[in-house]
Amino acid sequence: MSNLETAPAETTGPGAAAGPVAQLLPGREVPLGRYATVRRMLPDKGRYTVGAWCFLDHFGPDAIAGAAGMAVPPHPHIGLQTVSWLVEGEIKHRDSLGHGQVVRPGAVNVMTAGRGIAHEEVSPDGHGPTLHGLQLWIALPDSARDAAPAFDHVDALPEYVADGVRARVVVGEFAGLRSPAPTYSPLTGADLEVTGTATVPLRRDFEYALVSTVGEATVAGLRVAPGALLYLGTGRDALTLEAAAVRLFLIGGAPFTEPLVMWWNLVARDHDEIVAARADWEAARQGATGTRFALVPDAFYPPLPAPPMPAIRLKPRTDRDR
Numbered sequence: 001m002s003n004l005e006t007a008p009a010e011t012t013g014p015g016a017a018a019g020p021v022a023q024l025l026p027g028r029e030v031p032l033g034r035y036a037t038v039r040r041m042l043p044d045k046g047r048y049t050v051g052a053w054c055f056l057d058h059f060g061p062d063a064i065a066g067a068a069g070m071a072v073p074p075h076p077h078i079g080l081q082t083v084s085w086l087v088e089g090e091i092k093h094r095d096s097l098g099h100g101q102v103v104r105p106g107a108v109n110v111m112t113a114g115r116g117i118a119h120e121e122v123s124p125d126g127h128g129p130t131l132h133g134l135q136l137w138i139a140l141p142d143s144a145r146d147a148a149p150a151f152d153h154v155d156a157l158p159e160y161v162a163d164g165v166r167a168r169v170v171v172g173e174f175a176g177l178r179s180p181a182p183t184y185s186p187l188t189g190a191d192l193e194v195t196g197t198a199t200v201p202l203r204r205d206f207e208y209a210l211v212s213t214v215g216e217a218t219v220a221g222l223r224v225a226p227g228a229l230l231y232l233g234t235g236r237d238a239l240t241l242e243a244a245a246v247r248l249f250l251i252g253g254a255p256f257t258e259p260l261v262m263w264w265n266l267v268a269r270d271h272d273e274i275v276a277a278r279a280d281w282e283a284a285r286q287g288a289t290g291t292r293f294a295l296v297p298d299a300f301y302p303p304l305p306a307p308p309m310p311a312i313r314l315k316p317r318t319d320r321d322r
């Protein structure tokens with residue numbers, strides 16, 4: 001499953017390949033709430049982050065006519081941004097700051113948790129028959145992870161059009177264009193519609209990976225289909241994509257060098273931070289005020305209880321530990 005173009009003898013960040021590689025990571029199916037299964041492609045056994053991207057779920061296409069569809073009750077986040085990007089359908093976001101926002105294809109919801117936020121994500125009343133999209137998380141660097149929470153909806157994204165490709169710059173930068181969504185480390189999140197053969201520009205100092213949401217493509221000598229993450233390493237000026245017709249999502253960024261502890265919906269630096277955030281959420285859920293978390297006004301579902309902490313201490317890790 002691995003086709004190393006150059007052997008990554010050195011690294012440029014924790015676990016980032018020092019040059020171009022092509023490695024298919026198969027992902028795995030995990031239940032999301034009561035009604036849905038998603039394909040989780042980050043974190044993976046073989047890779048913890050790609051730039052600051054630390055989580056990637058691909059859901060659908062699911063037929064949800066007459067069904068609940070997405071039903072993720074209020075839950076907390078710290079230390080990350082969530083990025084909700086749809087191929088088809090719609091999701092309604094509500095958060096503890098009071099935002100209520102439906103996201104549809106072509107627009108993006110970016111929630112910046114900072115020191116703490118809670119949100120709910122559901123298929124709204126009257127939703128369409130199909131739900132298909134991605135949810136990604138971006139780890140916030142130390143400079144931003146204790147900041148106040150925020151929510152942004154962006155429906156006018158920059159577009160890059162060249163032979164065989166139309167790219168929308170969803171988050172960060174791509175091909176010299178920059179999304180207006182807020183980011184806190186150098187990164188790329190771009191949706192690529194490819195017809196035929198296209199070559200897109202990359203940055204040598206970024207590591208990259210991509211997923212297919214629709215169709216198959218040949219990239220760096222490997223066949224990419226929905227359900228796997230293709231890790232591409234660093235050191236590329238450009239990438240050639242060959243497909244009859246395909247929809248890809250490219251993630252990338254400067255290798256993220258800070259250690260991470262990821263547990264449940266919380267991204268921190270050590271075990272004790274996770275314990276403290278979990279306790280704050282449990283207190284808020286049971287009605288306490290004055291913690292970092294508030295409940296989501298007008299939520300459809302009751303807030304999710306935090307799972308019990310594992311018996312062991314959680315260890316911070318980087319890609320290099322895997």
Ligand code: MN
Pocket residue numbers: 075077082119265
């Ligand atoms: Mn969430």
